[in-house]
Amino acid sequence: MADISLEEFKTQAEDFLAANAPRKEAEQKFVWGQGTDKVAMFEEKDRNDEVADLQRACDWRAKKFDAGYGWISGPKAFGGSELPNAYQRAFDSLESQFQVPSQSYFTIGLGMVAPTIAVHASDVAKDLYLKKMYRGDIVGCQLFSEPGAGSDLASLQTKAERDGDVWVITGQKVWTSGAHYSDIGEVIARTDPDLPKHKGLTGFIVNMRDPAVEIRPLRQMTGGASFNEVFFNELRVPDDHRLGDLNNGWNVALTTLMNERAAIGAGGGGGGIYSRIIEMTRAFGLSDDPVTRQMLADLLIHNKVSGYNNQRSMDKIKAGSLPGPEMSMAKLAGTMNMRRLCDFVSHVLGAKMIADTGEWGTYAWSQLILGAPGGRIAGGSDEVMRNIVGERVLGLPKDAGIDSKSPFNELKVGTQKG
Numbered sequence: 040m041a042d043i044s045l046e047e048f049k050t051q052a053e054d055f056l057a058a059n060a061p062r063k064e065a066e067q068k069f070v071w072g073q074g075t076d077k078v079a080m081f082e083e084k085d086r087n088d089e090v091a092d093l094q095r096a097c098d099w100r101a102k103k104f105d106a107g108y109g110w111i112s113g114p115k116a117f118g119g120s121e122l123p124n125a126y127q128r129a130f131d132s133l134e135s136q137f138q139v140p141s142q143s144y145f146t147i148g149l150g151m152v153a154p155t156i157a158v159h160a161s162d163v164a165k166d167l168y169l170k171k172m173y174r175g176d177i178v179g180c181q182l183f184s185e186p187g188a189g190s191d192l193a194s195l196q197t198k199a200e201r202d203g204d205v206w207v208i209t210g211q212k213v214w215t216s217g218a219h220y221s222d223i224g225e226v227i228a229r230t231d232p233d234l235p236k237h238k239g240l241t242g243f244i245v246n247m248r249d250p251a252v253e254i255r256p257l258r259q260m261t262g263g264a265s266f267n268e269v270f271f272n273e274l275r276v277p278d279d280h281r282l283g284d285l286n287n288g289w290n291v292a293l294t295t296l297m298n299e300r301a302a303i304g305a306g307g308g309g310g311g312i313y314s315r316i317i318e319m320t321r322a323f324g325l326s327d328d329p330v331t332r333q334m335l336a337d338l339l340i341h342n343k344v345s346g347y348n349n350q351r352s353m354d355k356i357k358a359g360s361l362p363g364p365e366m367s368m369a370k371l372a373g374t375m376n377m378r379r380l381c382d383f384v385s386h387v388l389g390a391k392m393i394a395d396t397g398e399w400g401t402y403a404w405s406q407l408i409l410g411a412p413g414g415r416i417a418g419g420s421d422e423v424m425r426n427i428v429g430e431r432v433l434g435l436p437k438d439a440g441i442d443s444k445s446p447f448n449e450l451k452v453g454t455q456k457g
């Protein structure tokens with residue numbers, strides 16, 4: 040039982056927020072042609088602006104943590120408040136009413152890496168990192184994918200070789216979101232090449248600031264560089280930074296991926312963007328066009344349905360279930376809705392979307408449209424999600440792919456019927 044009632048907690052949390060951040064103005068109606076016309080999938084900042092922005096995010100996290108709101112459900116031993124999830128939800132809801140710095144820099148570290156450390160790391164690593172991660176003193180990234188290992192993650196070739204109490208890691212990772220501003224990273228490496236590919240892997244926590252870690256930006260078609268190639272040039276990692284038992288890296292990876300799916304599934308429906316496209320339809324004189332109206336209705340209905348579906352899945356997880364195939368449905372529904380939205384915008388704007396005429400609210404959409412395909416790949420591609428839904432929900436025969444043990448397939452262990 041919590042020492043503080045939920046009502047009392049909410050009152051204190053609101054007092055804290057009111058004392059430390061300005062309250063958002065009442066939701067203003069979106070007016071076409073006013074304010075920014077920026078619409079994007081990834082927050083693409085100049086890397087210098089990003090440093091300042093990250094600092095603001097970390098400062099806010101530290102302030103919250105020191106007041107007892109940084110890890111509300113976490114263990115007291117690591118600075119948490121050990122309160123039920125309902126308290127975290129209450130705080131999140133209150134916080135959304137205030138103007139606070141974006142916390143997107145912590146999505147991977149706190150959403151995926153920290154929960155894996157909490158389950159699999161040594162006491163030394165837990166003591167070193169958990170509190171600092173939740174306080175925003177350090178940021179984490181995920182180093183799984185390699186040029187030859189994405190959907191088929193178990194094919195990865197980065198190797199870790201033992202040298203006394205130290206592991207020496209050599210190899211290349213790719214698509215590492217936020218590696219350039221991260222302090223630590225979760226790596227899965229091959230520790231025994233003679234074992235079957237899923238059985239010779241081990242997880243590690245590595246220091247991203249070590250000179251043996253080389254980070255090179257990858258420029259995507261939107262023009263920004265949110266991702267990186269990361270090279271480990273004989274990086275030395277102490278054995279107490281190993282995650283779990285030797286050659287048990289597959290299970291470590293599954294813990295992280297389960298949390299990733301849950302984090303993606305929890306994503307909202309992006310309500311604001313729908314007001315924007317409705318106003319855009321009016322502005323371009325298409326609100327009475329039957330084909331446009333049909334497309335718009337289809338878009339809004341699909342968004343509403345997937346919103347309810349996500350809510351159902353998240354409620355199950357909050358009630359203690361493991362994330363299951365419904366997370367693949369949620370992810371797939373999200374990317375399909377985004378594709379519908381992009382098609383709709385292209386239908387309304389036509390050539391104005393691809394040639395910059397300087398007109399407000401036209402070419403700016405190209406950032407979203409060029410970024411959207413990334414969502415169909417990140418966290419498991421649409422095709423892999425379809426395999427999961429086909430096999431685990433619809434009971435279709437198993438994919439006869441390279442390897443039936445895709446990490447995404449294994450995520451349903453324990454939650455799958457049939």
Ligand SMILES: Cc1cc2nc3c(=O)[nH]c(=O)nc-3n(C[C@H](O)[C@H](O)[C@H](O)COP(=O)(O)OP(=O)(O)OC[C@H]3O[C@@H](n4cnc5c(N)ncnc54)[C@H](O)[C@@H]3O)c2cc1C
Nearest residue numbers: 181182183184189190214215216413416417418420422440
């Ligand atoms: C925006 C973004 C952010 C990312 N961030 C990170 C990160 O922070 N850390 C990290 O480690 N990785 C990250 N990734 C990498 C991501 O996890 C991989 O891109 C993804 O797993 C797909 O792997 P791949 O790119 O190697 O493609 P492949 O696995 O080579 O797939 C190529 C094509 O084959 C299809 N395919 C593969 N297997 C099957 C199958 N069994 N059945 C049917 N079709 C199949 C795929 O759907 C795809 O169309 C990110 C990717 C993106 C786009």
